[in-house]
Amino acid sequence: MLGLSVRSFVRKVCANNAVQCYQLKYLAVSTRCNTLSRLNVRREKYTDASKYKGGKLAGQRQKAIASDNDQFPAEDDETLEERNNRAELIDDREYDTVASSAMHVTKQILNVQHVVIIQPYIKWGPRKNPTKPELLLQEAEALVRSLPRWNIELSMKIPVETLDKRQLFGSGKLDELKNIIQTRQESGTPLTCVFISKGTLTYSQKQTLEQAFRLPVMDRYSVVVQILRLHAVSMEAKLQVALAELPYIWSQVKDQEGSSKGSGRIFLSDSQRQMLQLRERKLRNELTAIRSHRELLRNRRRQKNFPVVAVVGYTNAGKTSLIKALTEEQSLQPRDQLFATLDVTAHAGLLPCKLEVLYMDTVGFMADIPTGLIECFVATLEDAMLADVIVHVQDMAHDNCTEQRAHVERTLGKLMHNGERSLSPERIINVGNKIDLVPDPTCLVIEREGDKQPDYGRLHLISSQTLVGVHELLLEVERRVLMVTGRQRIVIRVPMGGAEMAWLYKNGAVTETAADPDNAERLLVNVVITEAKLQQFRHLFIRKRN
Numbered sequence: 001m002l003g004l005s006v007r008s009f010v011r012k013v014c015a016n017n018a019v020q021c022y023q024l025k026y027l028a029v030s031t032r033c034n035t036l037s038r039l040n041v042r043r044e045k046y047t048d049a050s051k052y053k054g055g056k057l058a059g060q061r062q063k064a065i066a067s068d069n070d071q072f073p074a075e076d077d078e079t080l081e082e083r084n085n086r087a088e089l090i091d092d093r094e095y096d097t098v099a100s101s102a103m104h105v106t107k108q109i110l111n112v113q114h115v116v117i118i119q120p121y122i123k124w125g126p127r128k129n130p131t132k133p134e135l136l137l138q139e140a141e142a143l144v145r146s147l148p149r150w151n152i153e154l155s156m157k158i159p160v161e162t163l164d165k166r167q168l169f170g171s172g173k174l175d176e177l178k179n180i181i182q183t184r185q186e187s188g189t190p191l192t193c194v195f196i197s198k199g200t201l202t203y204s205q206k207q208t209l210e211q212a213f214r215l216p217v218m219d220r221y222s223v224v225v226q227i228l229r230l231h232a233v234s235m236e237a238k239l240q241v242a243l244a245e246l247p248y249i250w251s252q253v254k255d256q257e258g259s260s261k262g263s264g265r266i267f268l269s270d271s272q273r274q275m276l277q278l279r280e281r282k283l284r285n286e287l288t289a290i291r292s293h294r295e296l297l298r299n300r301r302r303q304k305n306f307p308v309v310a311v312v313g314y315t316n317a318g319k320t321s322l323i324k325a326l327t328e329e330q331s332l333q334p335r336d337q338l339f340a341t342l343d344v345t346a347h348a349g350l351l352p353c354k355l356e357v358l359y360m361d362t363v364g365f366m367a368d369i370p371t372g373l374i375e376c377f378v379a380t381l382e383d384a385m386l387a388d389v390i391v392h393v394q395d396m397a398h399d400n401c402t403e404q405r406a407h408v409e410r411t412l413g414k415l416m417h418n419g420e421r422s423l424s425p426e427r428i429i430n431v432g433n434k435i436d437l438v439p440d441p442t443c444l445v446i447e448r449e450g451d452k453q454p455d456y457g458r459l460h461l462i463s464s465q466t467l468v469g470v471h472e473l474l475l476e477v478e479r480r481v482l483m484v485t486g487r488q489r490i491v492i493r494v495p496m497g498g499a500e501m502a503w504l505y506k507n508g509a510v511t512e513t514a515a516d517p518d519n520a521e522r523l524l525v526n527v528v529i530t531e532a533k534l535q536q537f538r539h540l541f542i543r544k545r546n
């Protein structure tokens with residue numbers, strides 16, 4: 001009889017929604033999401049401290065989130081000596097001398113630069129670039145524009161036979177480029193460096209080009225390092241960037257030693273070599289400490305039982321913007337720059353069913369970045385890979401969207417391969433962002449349907465800026481979170497003012513309460529809860545009563 005009355009309550013509230021019921025004598029109806037949530041689907045801001053006044057539980061949640069985002073280690077855990085050691089590692093003059101000659105990176109990142117961009121591409125043969133040269137050049141320009149005072153004075157794409165020759169360009173092409181640069185300089189353009197948009201240039205390639213152009217030459221590795229240095233805010237990110245620089249320096253030194261005409265420009269003395277080796281050891285030790293701290297935070301998060309949703313994607317796809325749209329957190333600052341986000345940060349959000357989740361903002365992916373450079377950031381991506389649900393954000397307005405998507409999927413596949421969790425399709429939500437910039441977004445859907453992907457691979461079209469599609473996406477996030485974490489929505493009948501109610505608030509997400517129409521002393525509580533917690537509830541309250 002109790003079950004029936006509860007069913008009729010749910011029927012009344014949920015109108016036409018399919019409701020799955022099961023009778024637990026005292027415990028009542030299970031509704032697999034998508035039901036009462038419609039009554040209360042307002043998105044709520046979840047980082048406004050004023051909301052937590054007086055709410056003990058809420059205060060604890062904020063603390064958990066804050067401690068996740070703290071720079072490592074938390075201020076009060078860190079001794080002055082540790083802090084000084086880390087600062088010294090970042091600010092080391094002897095190292096800076098070596099780094100600036102090997103990479104042309106300087107501490108004065110904010111100095112004005114007048115840049116010539118040259119995008120080499122292989123036009124024919126099996127090693128031909130899969131991406132159009134115009135798109136490669138666009139990405140090179142976006143990299144330079146990510147550095148605030150770097151101006152693009154000239155940009156060109158140049159066909160080459162191979163990228164591995166000792167001389168990147170044939171002598172005719174090199175003369176042609178030299179003349180173009182000289183003419184520009186003679187006409188009064190103050191050029192200060194040449195950016196060759198290739199992952200890493202060998203020492204001899206660089207030397208030949210510098211001699212020809214009489215300007216410092218940079219490759220993608222060194223430009224990306226500049227951007228990373230600029231955007232690294234936390235000590236962890238700074239240490240990671242510092243570590244990322246070392247393989248490049250060693251590779252330049254090695255190249256030079258193998259080169260017959262090494263001019264000794266980056267010749268390293270024994271003491272400099274020792275300094276680099278010691279620096280690498282120290283950086284690795286510090287980062288190992290950070291990793292174990294991350295592990296600790298992860299375990300704390302697990303204990304608190306927050307479902308975690310990682311937001312990943314190509315750099316500049318709109319990951320930070322999407323999290324801002326989902327959580328309405330004003331402090332998040334999306335920027336039209338590559339690698340704007342360098343720290344994995346956690347942001348609390350509320351699903352329509354009122355379940356709290358943590359969204360993890362992550363470092364963006366980019367093609368043609370040497371593995372050594374991105375490897376150092378893998379530690380920060382580990383958290384993302386262990387998330388319950390992964391949202392893959394794609395920039396639908398980008399001409400190279402398909403390639404970007406494939407690159408992220410390949411990288412995710414590799415990361416998962418090394419990790420603890422498999423990349424099962426139900427954990428991934430594909431999101432097509434920036435549709436406000438696409439003239440006819442319906443074409444995108446037709447194209448994707450043509451892929452005959454399973455339902456999980458469906459692309460959710462949204463705009464993080466206009467918020468079109470964001471609410472539907474939120475419902476999908478909810479559906480996946482409940483499915484992957486084994487949570488369910490149920491209605492439980494409990495005595496008014498009893499211990500049951502407090503227990504449910506503590507161990508589940510109570511979404512709604514209503515007076516029981518059949519019994520004035522009872523409440524009907526709508527709660528999202530895991531199977532394990534439900535068993536605990538049965539054990540604690542139902543069996544006891546029997």
Ligand SMILES: Nc1nc2c(ncn2[C@@H]2O[C@H](COP(=O)(O)OP(=O)(O)OP(=O)(O)O)[C@@H](O)[C@H]2O)c(=O)[nH]1
Nearest residue numbers: 315316317318319320321334335339340341364464
């Ligand atoms: N028009 C439009 N612009 C968007 C949208 N989403 C993001 N943007 C813009 O795209 C740029 C990059 O946004 P972010 O959110 O910083 O991108 P991200 O993926 O976090 O970038 P990284 O952290 O650098 O990897 C910013 O200028 C945003 O304002 C959208 O839906 N529409």
Ligand SMILES: [Mg+2]
Nearest residue numbers: 319320340341
């Ligand atoms: Mg970002």
